[in-house]
Amino acid sequence: MAVTDILNKKNLTRQDIIALLRAEGDDLKLLFDRARQIREQNFGRRVYYRAIIEFSNICRKDCLYCGIRRSNKHLVRYDLDDELILRAARFAFDNGIYSLVLQSGERTDRAFAQRIAHLVRKIKQMSGGKIGITLSVGEQDFQVYKYWYEAGAHRYLLRIEVSDPRLYPLYHPWDDLHKYDRRLECLYYLKDIGYQVGTGVMIGLPLQTLGNLADDLLFFKRFDIDMLGMGPYIEHNHTPLYSYRHLLIPLRKRLILTMKMNAILRILMPDINIAATTALQAIDQMGREKALDIACNVIMPNITPDHRQDYLLYEGKPCTDEGGDACVQCLNKRLEIYRLKPIMQDWGDSPHYFKRTSTPVR
Numbered sequence: 001m002a003v004t005d006i007l008n009k010k011n012l013t014r015q016d017i018i019a020l021l022r023a024e025g026d027d028l029k030l031l032f033d034r035a036r037q038i039r040e041q042n043f044g045r046r047v048y049y050r051a052i053i054e055f056s057n058i059c060r061k062d063c064l065y066c067g068i069r070r071s072n073k074h075l076v077r078y079d080l081d082d083e084l085i086l087r088a089a090r091f092a093f094d095n096g097i098y099s100l101v102l103q104s105g106e107r108t109d110r111a112f113a114q115r116i117a118h119l120v121r122k123i124k125q126m127s128g129g130k131i132g133i134t135l136s137v138g139e140q141d142f143q144v145y146k147y148w149y150e151a152g153a154h155r156y157l158l159r160i161e162v163s164d165p166r167l168y169p170l171y172h173p174w175d176d177l178h179k180y181d182r183r184l185e186c187l188y189y190l191k192d193i194g195y196q197v198g199t200g201v202m203i204g205l206p207l208q209t210l211g212n213l214a215d216d217l218l219f220f221k222r223f224d225i226d227m228l229g230m231g232p233y234i235e236h237n238h239t240p241l242y243s244y245r246h247l248l249i250p251l252r253k254r255l256i257l258t259m260k261m262n263a264i265l266r267i268l269m270p271d272i273n274i275a276a277t278t279a280l281q282a283i284d285q286m287g288r289e290k291a292l293d294i295a296c297n298v299i300m301p302n303i304t305p306d307h308r309q310d311y312l313l314y315e316g317k318p319c320t321d322e323g324g325d326a327c328v329q330c331l332n333k334r335l336e337i338y339r340l341k342p343i344m345q346d347w348g349d350s351p352h353y354f355k356r357t358s359t360p361v362r
Ligand code: SF4
Pocket: 059, 060, 061, 062, 063, 066, 067, 068, 069, 070, 104, 105, 106, 138
């Protein structure tokens, strides 16, 4: 079937999605134009900022692709002081960014749970409730997620990374800490509690097929997700998956594939928030802005005050050597080039969440 016909269909099948993932030349332009049209109908040229603080690279897990995995001894482990984190949050607030992401490796001890709740309350207090908080600190028990929600966090990011349970063990150790079912269960917990839920996958992993990627997109639709962040897989030399790099498609192709995934997702789920991930910029200087121009509507300036070079999930991660101030100013200028409009003093919630839950928009 021609790409034009596929784009005119109301519901896309797995085969349709695979055909779109294969699109090139004029067909690719048609795909991107359609995604851009839907993005504009739903969000205009607006871009929401989420200032991200990567406050610790200590993680109990050992995912085979990740640069901060527990077994990697080639990096300095850090855990920022609360005071530094709060100062960074204050910086975001003073610069009109009212949406914050607190991200770290996974820890499940009681002290960690209490500390996160404390930070959430402090940030809320400091901003008079004006800062919206997203957490991204891995798999936790239902009660812990609830505790943080009640403390004031209202969005949570937990990437499924690979949505097919048969593929999950290819990229994770085979032990009780790395179970697909547990990850999925956590996503359901988050939804049940009332969070706006975000997930995502890596694109271009060794042995991953277009069929797998089509399945990932259908998974997001089926799960009825509110927010998405998908990035090209970029290998890290201190990880086990690095030995399989000969199976990878070139970086440029991973970038294009990610652009296609974002475009198809925008067509499948017009009103969700889609983040232009930093990994896009590691391949193309303007990768994030190009993704925003086509399908994405969220960008995450990194305002981590210290140790940014030690939060290398993958190699060549950009913007590890500048302060938060420089990062935000640089982004503003980059958006201007694509006539994109940063929205300040706004939580930038996912419109999809309010429809899904039939709650009034904040
Ligand atoms: S991907 Fe997340 S959970 Fe896995 S090792 Fe890296 S930081 Fe830890």
